[in-house]
Amino acid sequence: MEEHSLYKPVIGLSLGDINGIGPEVVIKTLADDRLLDMITPVVYGSAKVLAYYRKAMRLNDFNYHQVNNEDRFHPDKVNVVNCWQEMMEINMGQETPEGGKAALLALQKAAGHLQEGKIEGIVTAPINKNNIQNDEFRFPGHTEFFTETFKAKDSLMLLCSGNLRVGVVTGHIPLNSVSKQLTKEKLRSKLNILEKTLRQDFNITKPRIAVLGLNPHAGEGGLLGTEEQDIIIPLIKELKEKGKLIFGPLPADGFFGTRQQEKFDGILAMYHDQGLIPFKSLAFESGVNYTAGLPIVRTSPDHGTAYDIAGKNVASEQSMREALYLACDIIRRRKG
Numbered sequence: 001m002e003e004h005s006l007y008k009p010v011i012g013l014s015l016g017d018i019n020g021i022g023p024e025v026v027i028k029t030l031a032d033d034r035l036l037d038m039i040t041p042v043v044y045g046s047a048k049v050l051a052y053y054r055k056a057m058r059l060n061d062f063n064y065h066q067v068n069n070e071d072r073f074h075p076d077k078v079n080v081v082n083c084w085q086e087m088m089e090i091n092m093g094q095e096t097p098e099g100g101k102a103a104l105l106a107l108q109k110a111a112g113h114l115q116e117g118k119i120e121g122i123v124t125a126p127i128n129k130n131n132i133q134n135d136e137f138r139f140p141g142h143t144e145f146f147t148e149t150f151k152a153k154d155s156l157m158l159l160c161s162g163n164l165r166v167g168v169v170t171g172h173i174p175l176n177s178v179s180k181q182l183t184k185e186k187l188r189s190k191l192n193i194l195e196k197t198l199r200q201d202f203n204i205t206k207p208r209i210a211v212l213g214l215n216p217h218a219g220e221g222g223l224l225g226t227e228e229q230d231i232i233i234p235l236i237k238e239l240k241e242k243g244k245l246i247f248g249p250l251p252a253d254g255f256f257g258t259r260q261q262e263k264f265d266g267i268l269a270m271y272h273d274q275g276l277i278p279f280k281s282l283a284f285e286s287g288v289n290y291t292a293g294l295p296i297v298r299t300s301p302d303h304g305t306a307y308d309i310a311g312k313n314v315a316s317e318q319s320m321r322e323a324l325y326l327a328c329d330i331i332r333r334r335k336g
Helices: 024-031 034-037 047-056 097-118 142-149 175-181 185-201 216-222 229-240 252-257 272-283 318-335
Strands: 010-014 042-044 079-084 119-126 156-161 163-167 208-212 245-250 266-269 288-292 298-299
Touching: 010 097, 024 042, 024 047, 034 042, 042 047, 042 097, 047 079, 047 272, 079 185, 097 119, 097 142, 119 245, 119 318, 142 272, 142 288, 142 298, 142 318, 156 185, 156 272, 163 272, 175 298, 185 208, 185 266, 185 288, 208 252, 216 229, 216 245, 229 245, 229 266, 245 252, 252 272, 298 318
Parallel strands: 010 042, 010 119, 042 079, 119 298, 163 266, 208 245, 208 266
Antiparallel strands: 156 163, 156 288, 288 298
């Protein structure tokens, strides 16, 4: 029996918006042949799109194998699954209907292969959350799509870089909806997912978790808001009595300002920007977005389509590479 640390998983990469930096960072990541010792990569999109970007940016070190039989991927090559046959016009740096259509076709094909067990995890290149919308895709983003597709009761958007891991209770919703959506049940669910993923996927036996307050100064004893008193503090007390190492609510500004993040295995923020602004300030180049709580492994780089630099051969592949590494590590740990 192969040791799980040497196990070579089959991992899909969806190209995302073909006019953004997704194809560029996928090519730059997979151009390093050493990755083929770790994983068998399967790119979902189009060989024509890859050929276009390879030529446009003179990335001649990148080679790939077009898949004819979807039941057989070449273990030592970059496999490409063509997800559409018609011509898709490429307009680098522009939001177009074709960009959204191509992104969805690649995503649907990859999700189907995940459900069939043909691949063991997926790394998603960035989509444009606007042009991908249609009757088949009514989601704020990848996280919600995969949560529904794989019938998970709940999931957690978890941003990771080294030992820094920041999750959010509420995700892609308007700021004025955060307080209404912050319930004891939702907070309990997100904390349970965070603790479980730290144990199962990151191999931390007794994780220490910091919970940030919603309001300035964590409510200042009720003076600046009551969510801490009514929801957060009672739940933390309840979980502590069960032996969980959960601390808070902690004022978010002072928490990151005094580098307290270094004392914890996981941090739970109450809303999107509260968690992502400090995370991206600390780890923008290397950050990875991981969807915790799913039966499958899904990661992505923590940047968007970056239309402003698409096709200029200046996009960094570091976040995409780290997303691939993290997916590989988590799949191996789950196998072990």
